[in-house]
Amino acid sequence: MSHLSKKEINEYNEKGYFSPIDVLTKDEANEVKEEIEFIEKKWPNELEGLGRNYVHLISPIFDKVVHNSKILDAVESIIGKNILVAGTTLFIKDPDKKGFVSFHQDAKYIGFEPHNWVTAWLAITDSNEENGCMRMWPGTHKHELKIHKEKFDYDRGNLLTRGQTIENVPIKKTELVILKAGQMSLHHPRIAHGSGINKSNKRRIGFVIQSYIGTNVEQVIGKVYVQQARGKDLFNFHEHADRPLKTMEKENIDTRNKANDELAKIFYIGLKHKGKF
Numbered sequence: 001m002s003h004l005s006k007k008e009i010n011e012y013n014e015k016g017y018f019s020p021i022d023v024l025t026k027d028e029a030n031e032v033k034e035e036i037e038f039i040e041k042k043w044p045n046e047l048e049g050l051g052r053n054y055v056h057l058i059s060p061i062f063d064k065v066v067h068n069s070k071i072l073d074a075v076e077s078i079i080g081k082n083i084l085v086a087g088t089t090l091f092i093k094d095p096d097k098k099g100f101v102s103f104h105q106d107a108k109y110i111g112f113e114p115h116n117w118v119t120a121w122l123a124i125t126d127s128n129e130e131n132g133c134m135r136m137w138p139g140t141h142k143h144e145l146k147i148h149k150e151k152f153d154y155d156r157g158n159l160l161t162r163g164q165t166i167e168n169v170p171i172k173k174t175e176l177v178i179l180k181a182g183q184m185s186l187h188h189p190r191i192a193h194g195s196g197i198n199k200s201n202k203r204r205i206g207f208v209i210q211s212y213i214g215t216n217v218e219q220v221i222g223k224v225y226v227q228q229a230r231g232k233d234l235f236n237f238h239e240h241a242d243r244p245l246k247t248m249e250k251e252n253i254d255t256r257n258k259a260n261d262e263l264a265k266i267f268y269i270g271l272k273h274k275g276k277f
Contacts, residue, residue, distance in 0.1 A: 002021075002070040002074055003073045003074065003076065004018065004021075004077035004078070009077055012186065014138075015138040015175075015191075016138060016140060016141035016142070016187060016188040016191030017177070017185055017186060017187035017188065017191055017193075018185065019177050019179065019185030020177075020179050020180070021074050021184050021186065022070075022182065022183055023068060023070040023071050023074070023182060024065070024068070024070075024122070024181075024183075026181055026182055028182060029181040030181075032061055032062065032065060032205075035061040036090070036124075036205065038247070039055075039059070039247065039248065046248075052089055052090040052091075052092070053088065053260055054087060054088060054225070054256045054260060054263075055088055055090055055207075056209075056244075057225070057252055057256040058247065058248050058249070058252045059247050059248070060244050060245060060246065063227075063243050063244055066085045066088060066209055066229065067085075067227075067229055071122075071184065071209070072230050074120075074186060075120065075186065075212045075229075076230065078118045078186060079116050079118055079213070080214055080231075081230060081231040082215040082230070082231035082232055082233065082234065083212050083213070083214065083215075083228075083229040083230040083231055084212070084213050084226040084227065084228060084229060084233065084238065085212060085226060085227040085229045086112070086117070086210075086211050086212070086224050086226050086238070087224060087259075087263070088207065088208065088210065089207075089208045089210050090205070090206070090207055090208070091205075091206040091207075091208060092203065092204070092205050093131065093132050093197070093198035093205075094203050095131075095200055097157065098156070098157035098197050099132075099157045099159050099198070100132065100157050100194070100195060100197045101193075102153075102158055102163060102164065102165040102166075102194050103135075103169045103193065103194035104148060104164045104166060104193070104194065105140070105148070105189070105190050105192050105193075106119060106189045106211070107145060107189035107190045108146075108148055109148075109161075109162070109164060109266075109267065110210075110266070111219050111221035111222060112211065112213055112217050112218070112220075113218055113220045114217060115189045116216060116217050117214065118188065118212050119186070119189070119208060119209065119210045119211045120185075120209040120212060121177070121179075121184055121185045121186075121187065121206055121208050122207045122208070122209070123179035123180065123181050123184065123205075124205035125181050125205045126179070126180050126181050126204075127177070127178065127204060127206060128178050128179075129176055129178070129196075130198075130199050130200045131198045131202065131204040132195050132196045132204055133176055133178055133179065133195060133204075134176075134177040134185070134193055135171070135175065135177065135194055135195060136174060136175050136187065136192075137169060137173060138174075138175060138191075140190065140191050141188040141189070141190035141191040145190060146166045147166070147167075148164040148165060149164070149165050149166075150162040150164055150165075151163035151164075151165050157197065161267040162267070162268075169194070212229065215231070215232070215234055215235050215237075218237045219237065219238065219266070221266055222262055222263075222265050222266035224238055224239070224262065224263070224266075225238070225239045225240070225241040225258070225259040225262070226238040226239065241255050242255070
């Protein structure tokens with residue numbers, strides 16, 4: 001069993017995140033990396049833009065990760081035993097690109113209420129300061145959501161849907177989340193976090209389960225496709241999706257595309273145009 005200890009849960013509650021947590025072996029992390037490279041080679045552009053979302057619905061390798069017992073044990077420690085997988089995202093930073101993630105709070109725009117959910121950020125490759133690991137602003141989850149400016153600054157490399165940005169973040173008060181391949185962090189919906197550009201000469205890959213939600217959590221501004229990860233869904237708020245048996249099967253691609261269409265409605269609610277992601 002890989003449940004968090006009382007001390008680790010207390011640290012999560014105090015800071016708004018906890019890391020590192022060992023969940024995959026190096027070989028298992030490399031298997032995920034190879035699956036990404038396989039899809040990119042056989043189906044070019046499939047993992048770009050909105051295609052970076054819901055990859056667990058079209059790949060048994062990613063599906064296996066989101067149902068990994070070590071991950072689910074840690075998640076259960078935070079949100080309880082009835083767990084749904086409500087979405088995944090690939091954050092890939094190539095060394096020749098300028099991709100970054102501006103400081104933001106997930107709860108500001110995702111629409112899951114109440115906040116009985118947690119995001120798991122899994123390092124497929126090592127994640128460190130040089131290649132643009134996450135930074136957390138501890139304690140910000142305890143307060144009201146901060147003002148976000150929507151910059152839509154994709155031309156500058158912002159990887160977020162609206163370029164949503166908390167300005168004037170005191171960097172000295174933030175903490176680096178350094179992870180080795182196969183390790184993950186868990187963070188609270190309201191903690192402010194972001195990441196810089198990859199200054200190394202190697203690709204940095206993060207697979208983010210955003211998010212694991214309790215079955216009591218509703219999507220208040222849209223619709224999401226979920227999988228049962230553990231326990232029972234006593235509320236049936238969401239559309240349940242099948243687990244894929246093969247990579248890129250048409251039925252699963254259709255489900256992924258429907259899920260992404262609904263996700264875009266959530267991310268771009270109130271706007272006349274859609275962004276890049």
